[in-house]
Amino acid sequence: MKYILKLYFKYLIFLLFIFGGLYSCSIAKHIPEDERLYTGAELNIVSDSIIKNEAGLRKELESVLLPEPNSKFLGMYLGLYYHYKNQNGKPGFINRWLYKKLGEKPVYQSDVETFEVQDLLLNRLENRGFFYSRASSEFEESEKKASALYTVDVPRPYRMETYQLDSLPAPIYKEIDSLVKESPLSKGMRFDLNKMKLERLRIDSNLKERGYYNFNESFLIFEADTNRYDNKSFDLFLKLKKAVPSKSIVPYKISKINVYADYNTTDSIPSEIIRYKDKNYLEEDMFFKPKYLDPFITLEEGQFYNPETSRNTARRLSTIGAYKYVNIQYKEVDTLATDDLGLLEANIYLSPLNKRAFSAELQVVNKSNSFTGPALALTYSNRNVFGGGETYNTTLKVGYEAQIGGGKQSGDSSFELGLKNELIFPRVIFPIKINDDFFEYSIPKTKTSLSLDFQDRRKLYTLISGTALFGYVWDANRYVTHQINPISVSYTDLMKTTPEFELILDDNPFLKRSFEQQFISGLTYSFTYNEMVDQQKTHQKFLNFMLDVAGNSISLFGKDQGPDAPKTFLGMEYAQYAKADLDLRYHFNFGKEQTIAARVFGGYGMAYGNSDIIPFVKQYYAGGPYSIRAFRIRSLGPGTYNPEEDPNNTSENFFDKTGNIILEANVEYRFPIVSFLKGAVFADAGNIWNSKENPTFGGKDKFTKNFINELGMGAGVGLRVDIQSFVIRFDLAAPFHDPSLKKGERFNFDVSNPILNFAIGYPF
Template identity: 65%
Template sequence: MNSIYKITIFSTAILFVLQSCAVKKFIPEGERLYTGAKVEIESDSVINNKGNLEAVLEKALRPIPNKKFLGMRPGLHFYYKMQQEKPGFINRFFYKKIGEEPVYQSDVKQYEVEEILLNRMENRGFFYSDVNSEFIENEKEASAIYTVKAPTPYTIASYQLDSLRPPVYSAIQQSVAKSQLKKGLRFDLSNLKLERERIDRDLKQKGFYNFNSSFLIFEADTNQYDKKRFDLFLRLKKDMPQKAIVPYKISEINVYANYDGQDTTVTDVTRFNDRNYINSASHFKPKYLDPFITLEAGKLYSPEDSRNTARRLSTIGAYKFVNIQYKEKDSLHSDSLGILEANIFLSPLNKRALRVQLQAVTKSNNFAGPGLALTYSNRNLFNGGETLNTTASFGYEVQMGSGSNSGNTSIDLGLKSELIFPRVIFPIKIDTDFFKYAIPKTKTSLGIDYLSRTKLYALFSGTARFGYIWQANKFVTHEIIPISINYTKPSNTTPEFEAILDENPFLKRSFDQQFISGLNYLFTYNEMIETSKTNQFFLNTTLDLAGNSISVFGKENAMGTKEFLGLEYAQFAKVDVDFRYHFNFGNEQVIAARLFGGYGYAYGNSEVVPYVKQYYSGGPYSVRAFRIRSLGPGTYNDENNPNSNYFDQTGNIRLEANIEYRFPLFSFFKGAVFADAGNIWNSKALPTYNGKDKFTSNFINELGMGAGIGLRVDVQGFVLRFDFAAPFHDPSLSEEKRFNFNVNETVFNFGIGYPF
């Protein structure tokens, strides 16, 4: 049955290719399919940046020919299929997605295109150009060639200000002195528009609140020269309002800290640092809110200060809207200075929120069951923008299937509290003026977790973290956690569990070191927030160091290892690099790629990296053709190990690569086709894995690979993901059997959010 299925798909693909190549037979008599045009530039002089000029001209060519893919025109193919009496469901579906009407030679208006090309040439200084065109025709297709004869372009001889009215004259004069419009530069209308916008930005930054770039006019004078040069003059429009040429100063700043969108009734005013905080004392203490505001009374209006203030206030996390409005004080206006009142309206989020998460869990060891998490949030705990998140979680799993371990249960209870201060808490006072883009936040968290597995053990763990997160600019975020403590303590261990540890010294050693104290640093560069960009990049690097600081106070025990406060501590270094790239080519179509590499190194007091810090591979956010934590290490096969299903397969090296094509289906449903590759290894071969886990130069041949399809339900950024993947290279098999696309071993993955 599978063979018939594969043959049918292959035959359909071949038929589709043949039909796509045969669209010529549908072209009406007397018509030719228009396949596009090219531009050839002929010039008597050297043209600087000729490639850029050609790109501008080619972008102006009309009409746009039908799209091609691998030499075929599938959109055109499905258009012609739709003209049949009974097009069928498949043709109707693909026509709706990619179909397009044909573009014929008769649709090309040569003279109109020639006029557009002439206009583009004149806008770039090539006045009195000439354009000719001709068609290159064959039996069913036609293309066009546009030949542009470019004369010597006009260049700038001088750039200077015309007579302007004060006080704007000196401000524009300073801006013109920094101009890129220099002597010898070719006339270019787009450069003049950019110059006007640049000067407008400069003037706004100097307080000219009512100025507009449309008030600036360029004039060119060629009378002084006979060799295609011109003097460029900048002047202001006549009858321009007086308000546009005077700077404005901020006289007063009012901060409405608890604004509901309508009511501006003043019940309480607190004066702090030359600013008026209205209705703030009982909601957000002015001394905590004030550092986020960069506007200052007595200073000139600055749009940059407005943007910085709005952005910084938004990062607090307590407000849903930040709106800054300026009001002109006409009674205080003079011929040389205007006065503004700045009003900052802050609309708070609901102070308290409750979130419930229900999930279903399946694992490679056949454990499955429900999970519940309840999160309570307080977004303004001490009236200083502090955010408290407290999460209580419960998980219950039962081991499914047949065998001696069937029916084993696992119960997981957790409680975690995270408190985020929107300011730096440090023994030495930090000057927040240094952080122009955003003020760092202080993050603290405490958590406890209890895990009980029948017939094995109970595991109690506690964590504590203290650190800072800082957004340096729009794309870059730093997070440093100088204090990170993790403590685990097994209890109620059974003889069966002890026997497993005795058989696996590697696993036993990773459980022995119960105390981890270290430092974490994360660097993130994220262009994914720029949704309009064609090429988006993402980079996340993580450094995890443990045991170095407390090693100074460690005391050696009878086993030859060191302890701190009676606890054996771990020493290791771990580095992760996660790189992602998105190529957006319109109509919500994306090619997403990811590379991940990680390495953990144990030293000093540790022989192995602690179990909770080791890597695993497989699952909905990894190599999706393999169940979570079931891939590797290396070429290890766990089928003959009866105890392997108790613990996840881990290693201290991890490499992964993923690529995915995402496309819209209908409404909020989206599809995906993907391929994944990856594995984990150990830097030193361990007896537990029969030496098959060691990382070598042959690692490429030991990658687990799989491919599949997926469905996404994307509702305003909240994504439910369903992926079906099958392996086509399984490193746990013998080399002659590894390459086999086995649809019968398809793995279903459910996830929230995109995998990368």
């Protein structure tokens, strides 16, 4: 497979060079004799004074330099080329398909309306306070191509002296007057239409939050007066337009709240009303108990209308997991025309999901331990189990996994069978009552789960494990999520081992000890800050901090087994350790679907008390499709260890290399190719180490101040099939710094032996 891909890339580069030399002739011969291909425009700004934020002004002006010329790829007009090819009498199936995906109609010099562009330039300049500007244009022509040059003469702009509020009726005058005094518009500000639009939106938003239900920003109008000044200054006045409806300038309060907890548009409205905490709950069969639903509703009777409170209520109700639709509607209550206060009736319509659901999912599993393969997951869900929004899920999973590449070796395939039961409460379950008002953005969920897994790893071992969790998860705001599991218990039993695996354990006492710690009981906490939810942002940041502490509470009940033996709990040896890691990511999005993605990951684990080594399942590894892609999974490190140079190594088939310290860094440039095909160029660096020397590795695994020179480094290219955020990823990478080699031989970009990685989803 690697050989085929290498040939493919070489063939592609060869074709690009050949095609690049031939395409220009085929493009030129199709351009009509009386036309020239339009290649774009340049803008020249001439000013008699210094322009503040000239880069921002230039960007806005360049946005109106229309039309856009035909796009180019590596200097070639591929879209235009396939357009002309499709004009032939018999373009062929491939050319028709390429035209559909890439084709572009030609943009000629005659398509450019320079006078219209000049008017747009002047309009944008006036909107920014540069009145009485001038614009001109000219073409630069060659035999078959033409470009446009636009020049704008920009005079000194008009600047604001005062910002005042005109006379308005009560009670809205007092509200707007206080907002004008807090305005970001200040003396000396350049006349800017965009800033005035933002000011109207700011005032409208604040008025809405103060109860002005029927107000609209379009009711506000600005007037600029220059009569008092001779130095390009102006006074700015804010007014209300004429004939503004009287009900738009009075605040509204909520007089009644009706909650339809089991609403169906085909059903009649329930006649029975349950009054609970100043709200009316209307439901026939008590679908959702009011005492459990009420904390999610932040609307209150007598409260001024506030759209933010309404959105907050809708968001909180949506997070319960029992409802398909959440719809909040307001109805005006008739009041006298002379009243200075309006009344609203709030109706909350909640349409539930089906109570029971069954799903079957065929998955392509790609795990961190390099195993890849199909898995079938069957899930039964029961929503609103006890009438309080509780969700019960039970999942049966069957999977077969195998490691890709590297030849056949022991442990390179695995069969897994798992059963997981999960019960989720949309509220805090705690011995001491916690006020729900403390959680303003969302109410935490209490999650409990019990799971049992059976794994058979070929020619190595058979393992059975059980896990029990009790914890909480909640969103502090749009970007921040906390998850804490005060109870996290797992038990692992190595039921059956082969002689081959026993030999591996005998050769590596540290590894053997890590498998002996069967019982893990502790606490885990995760903090996540995620800006990736805003897909349109240019700069996106992500941070995840994970803390895992085990064995402290259970040690109070530990039973002594002697001076040199570890303590046990219920006859089982338990693990005691602390582990923390930090994952930092940054995405810079620019151009059309282009991204530079960077990541730094570091972690440290420390065994203490009842343990002298962290359990195997909690240790770090390096290498693979989600790590350092130029090295096979778990093949990198620890430190500078090289099993081929170890005369005592008899367990080379056991490819899992782990440590209690990790450091990784990645950078990747992602770009579109065509339609759902994406490409990438990347570089990775990282390694694992042990803080305590493992004699099996001859001391080469220990972390030292020289760790920078012990990083494994690699680079490569990738191809991704991205269909509506479902990503199948192929990455071809080669190492250029291998820490397992001798000093002086480590830097070697071995492109002749690349590693092919297959994975699901982006690596970071």
